Amino acid sequence: MKSVTEQRLLVTGNEAAAIGVKLSNVRFISAYPITPQTTIVEKLAEMVSKGELKSRYVEVESEHSAMAAVYTAALAGSRSYTATSSHGLLYMHEMLHWTAGMRVPLVTSVVNRAIGPPWNVWADQSDSMNQKDTGWLQVYCESNQETLDTIIAGYKIAENRDVMLPLMSMEDAFVLSHTSEPVTVPNQSMVDEFLPEYKPEFVVDVNNPRGYGSYATPEGPFMELKYDMVSSMERAKSVIRDTLREYSDTFGREYSGLTENYMMDDADYAFITSGTLASTAKYVVNKLRKEGKKVGLIRIKFFRPFPQEEIREALKHVNAAGVIDRSVSFSAGGSLYSDVIASIYRKLDVPVSGFVAGIGGRDVRISDFEHMFSLVQDGTEGMQWIGLKEVD
Amino acid sequence: MPLSIPATELMEPGHTACHGCGATLTMRYVLKALGKNTVMSVPASCWAVIPGELPYRTLDVPMIYTPFAATGASITGIRESLDLQGKQDYNVVGFAGDGGTADIGLQSLSGAMERGHNVFYIMYDNEGYMNTGVQRSASTPAGAYTTTTPVGPMRNYKKQPKKVVADLMIAQGVPYVATATVAYPEDLIRKLKTATEIVGPKFIQILAPCPTGWYFPPEETVEISRLAVKSKMFPLFESIKGKFKLFRPGSPVPVSEYLKKQDRFKHLNEAEIETIQKSVDERWNELVSREKTV
Numbered sequence: 001m002k003s004v005t006e007q008r009l010l011v012t013g014n015e016a017a018a019i020g021v022k023l024s025n026v027r028f029i030s031a032y033p034i035t036p037q038t039t040i041v042e043k044l045a046e047m048v049s050k051g052e053l054k055s056r057y058v059e060v061e062s063e064h065s066a067m068a069a070v071y072t073a074a075l076a077g078s079r080s081y082t083a084t085s086s087h088g089l090l091y092m093h094e095m096l097h098w099t100a101g102m103r104v105p106l107v108t109s110v111v112n113r114a115i116g117p118p119w120n121v122w123a124d125q126s127d128s129m130n131q132k133d134t135g136w137l138q139v140y141c142e143s144n145q146e147t148l149d150t151i152i153a154g155y156k157i158a159e160n161r162d163v164m165l166p167l168m169s170m171e172d173a174f175v176l177s178h179t180s181e182p183v184t185v186p187n188q189s190m191v192d193e194f195l196p197e198y199k200p201e202f203v204v205d206v207n208n209p210r211g212y213g214s215y216a217t218p219e220g221p222f223m224e225l226k227y228d229m230v231s232s233m234e235r236a237k238s239v240i241r242d243t244l245r246e247y248s249d250t251f252g253r254e255y256s257g258l259t260e261n262y263m264m265d266d267a268d269y270a271f272i273t274s275g276t277l278a279s280t281a282k283y284v285v286n287k288l289r290k291e292g293k294k295v296g297l298i299r300i301k302f303f304r305p306f307p308q309e310e311i312r313e314a315l316k317h318v319n320a321a322g323v324i325d326r327s328v329s330f331s332a333g334g335s336l337y338s339d340v341i342a343s344i345y346r347k348l349d350v351p352v353s354g355f356v357a358g359i360g361g362r363d364v365r366i367s368d369f370e371h372m373f374s375l376v377q378d379g380t381e382g383m384q385w386i387g388l389k390e391v392d
Numbered sequence: 393m394p395l396s397i398p399a400t401e402l403m404e405p406g407h408t409a410c411h412g413c414g415a416t417l418t419m420r421y422v423l424k425a426l427g428k429n430t431v432m433s434v435p436a437s438c439w440a441v442i443p444g445e446l447p448y449r450t451l452d453v454p455m456i457y458t459p460f461a462a463t464g465a466s467i468t469g470i471r472e473s474l475d476l477q478g479k480q481d482y483n484v485v486g487f488a489g490d491g492g493t494a495d496i497g498l499q500s501l502s503g504a505m506e507r508g509h510n511v512f513y514i515m516y517d518n519e520g521y522m523n524t525g526v527q528r529s530a531s532t533p534a535g536a537y538t539t540t541t542p543v544g545p546m547r548n549y550k551k552q553p554k555k556v557v558a559d560l561m562i563a564q565g566v567p568y569v570a571t572a573t574v575a576y577p578e579d580l581i582r583k584l585k586t587a588t589e590i591v592g593p594k595f596i597q598i599l600a601p602c603p604t605g606w607y608f609p610p611e612e613t614v615e616i617s618r619l620a621v622k623s624k625m626f627p628l629f630e631s632i633k634g635k636f637k638l639f640r641p642g643s644p645v646p647v648s649e650y651l652k653k654q655d656r657f658k659h660l661n662e663a664e665i666e667t668i669q670k671s672v673d674e675r676w677n678e679l680v681s682r683e684k685t686v
Contacts, residue, residue, distance in 0.1 A: 206430065
């Protein structure tokens with residue numbers, strides 16, 4: 001039964017994230033400001049200051065310290081949160097490995113922003129794509145509603161005993177972070193019921209002293225612990241599906257799992273992308289459908305764990321696909337592209353085009369998508385840069 | 393006469409430290425002073441290895457390991473989280489070496505102290521990166537050989553004076569700052585107990601001689617740390633809410649007495665030793681005047 005106390009608010013992505021944190025009963029928050037994340041932590045500081053959120057808010061001197069403070073606070077027994085962006089996330093990189101390796105189920109918001117030089121504060125997923133091998137679950141949100149919901153569901157997924165890995169929730173800089181959309185805010189008591197109090201199995205206790213993160217030799221359990229992390233990431237897939245189903249049933253959403261398929265049932269061609277580019281892609285899919293072109297979209301919501309099964313299933317009957325990366329990789333194509341290719345290798349005979357688009361916040365226009373569609377139809381191979389200007 | 397040093401042992405046998413390790417004695421005394429209601433946070437350092445291989449641990453207190461730069465921030469998280477749960481009676485201790493304190497960890501230390509958390513920060517000062525094989529840190533004294541300040545014909549040993557983190561902490565207004573050594577365990581334990589009375593950040597820099605890195609026989613650790621104080625190379629002082637107190641050694645010795653016991657200084661000639669003596673005297677006079685003016 002839907003609660004009458006549910007609220008409908010017009011909020012930015014960053015406000016939505018802060019509301020999600022508040023509803024999740026986070027008890028310890030620590031962060032360092034960076035554009036365009038800042039308004040998340042400002043909002044949280046304000047909530048704490050007004051007494052709306054019963055939480056410790058600790059201002060630290062760097063992002064490295066922010067992550068160090070939240071993981072130790074979580075080990076000591078408090079549900080913890082931080083948020084960052086771009087260079088701040090890169091500065092945390094060491095700590096990201098450490099929190100995941102320590103199996104601390106944090107949730108962290110990342111507002112996707114370009115990496116300099118040159119300085120650029122606009123949307124670009126290169127920052128979080130750089131963290132894809134740190135052992136964190138990664139969610140790329142498409143709307144402010146999803147940004148809010150992902151925090152609440154994210155804690156439940158991360159804290160699941162079968163997972164116990166931290167979760168990173170992304171929003172595209174400014175496109176979501178500073179843009180207002182109507183958002184349905186669930187009521188607190190329903191969230192409390194959905195997300196129980198944080199009760200870690202091992203908590204710092206002087207009467208039961210333990211070591212957290214000691215050293216291991218080549219013959220020690222190092223390799224086994226890394227294997228266990230990878231296995232847990234794999235196990236997270238069913239936890240994600242179950243948790244999002246439960247979340248959708250409880251709060252009236254339609255989250256289907258690790259990916260979202262849009263008009264894929266009868267599609268001959270597919271776009272594959274993540275974040276807010278997926279919204280433009282949906283618009284273009286509608287437009288092309290009206291022109292009689294059977295195209296669909298696979299939106300990658302979870303990039304970690306990587307949804308290879310879903311992708312294989314969705315691409316089974318298509319003639320060709322095009323992957324759009326909003327990030328830079330110096331590999332054999334973009335990060336998303338490489339993982340898509342690896343997922344279908346020797347299982348599906350589908351040509352896949354790769355595109356780099358929208359980095360540094362550059363607009364990806366409807367005409368750009370139409371151009372990409374024509375390249376996909378032609379079966380163009382290799383990475384294509386979309387919207388590149390001619391320079392002298 | 394009743395023992396002034398608690399009989400309780402919170403450090404078990406079986407650790408993997410070198411013979412004569414000053415850092416191990418430091419931990420043992422610190423735990424005797426603080427007791428079992430203590431949580432240790434340890435960054436990359438000798439002490440990341442000394443407690444033993446996973447899942448073993450030679451300390452009877454919870455230990456949280458952190459990457460090198462994160463000690464200050466880690467005790468922030470532990471302290472605030474424990475307070476939230478009403479566990480104010482836990483001592484939260486960052487236990488880091490001089491590299492992790494004076495160099496890579498300084499930002500995080502300074503931040504934690506500035507925020508005023510009720511924590512202890514113990515810097516065990518073995519004057520170099522000893523876990524990685526005797527490299528220079530900012531806390532290495534001038535004149536010392538290390539593997540990154542080798543001597544050779546260019547006499548390229550450590551040229552800069554020791555960065556004294558305790559001084560930085562006093563300048564930052566940390567309410568309790570002290571120096572101590574393992575040669576004076578009663579003094580060390582008294583200082584920790586005094587610090588316990590203060591609610592807020594406490595910083596204690598403890599000289600922990602390293603036979604392996606300073607090149608002296610392991611049975612001389614205590615004697616060398618005593619000579620460090622007597623030669624005034626490592627002055628003992630205490631600053632309680634800005635009130636500065638200097639401890640005067642009973643029978644002072646020239647710095648040559650201290651230097652000649654350690655092969656890390658054996659390349660120094662008379663003139664160089666004289667230069668060190670001069671700088672030690674200058675610093676001592678400065679400390680004496682600091683005591684008078686405060």
